[in-house]
Amino acid sequence: MGQVSASSTVLIDADPETVLGAVADYQAMRPKILSAHYSGYRVLEGGQGAGTVAEWKLQATKSRSRDVKASVDVAGRTVIEKDANSSMVTNWTVAPAGPGSSVTVKTSWQGAGGIGGFFEKTFAPLGLRKIQAEVLANLKREVEGAKP
DSSP states (O other): OOEEEEEEEEEESSOHHHHHHHHTBTTTHHHHHOOTTEEEEEEEEOSBSTTOEEEEEEEOSSSOEEEEEEEEEEETTEEEEEETTSSOEEEEEEEEETTEEEEEEEEEEEOOOHHHHHHHHHHHHHHHHHHHHHHHHHHHHHHHHTOO
């Protein structure tokens, strides 16, 4: 059983505080940026930053889906989602990048062992990076579109 992870980064033409606020907004912003791979999204507690609890179904492939119940914490410029239903942790890290910001999403979990684990470690990150890239592109569109 090994660690499996996937990460993606986007540059956004907005200051880090604005971007971090958007990333941590589970009530209004998050539903706007999720791709079609997500369904049943709802906020159970909070809605803004630390203390938020949200749930959704992530349909990674036709045959692979995951029910996620994420508890949110914030450490500096990183929003951390820990799934109560698995070992999955997703970090959204916002950093200054020239006149704007970069946002890196990294999702990690403990993968299966044996031959199934080999295939999971090889192919799951490829599919997840595509999903992450779509969500980050949506975030970029929403944040840059909201600028005065």
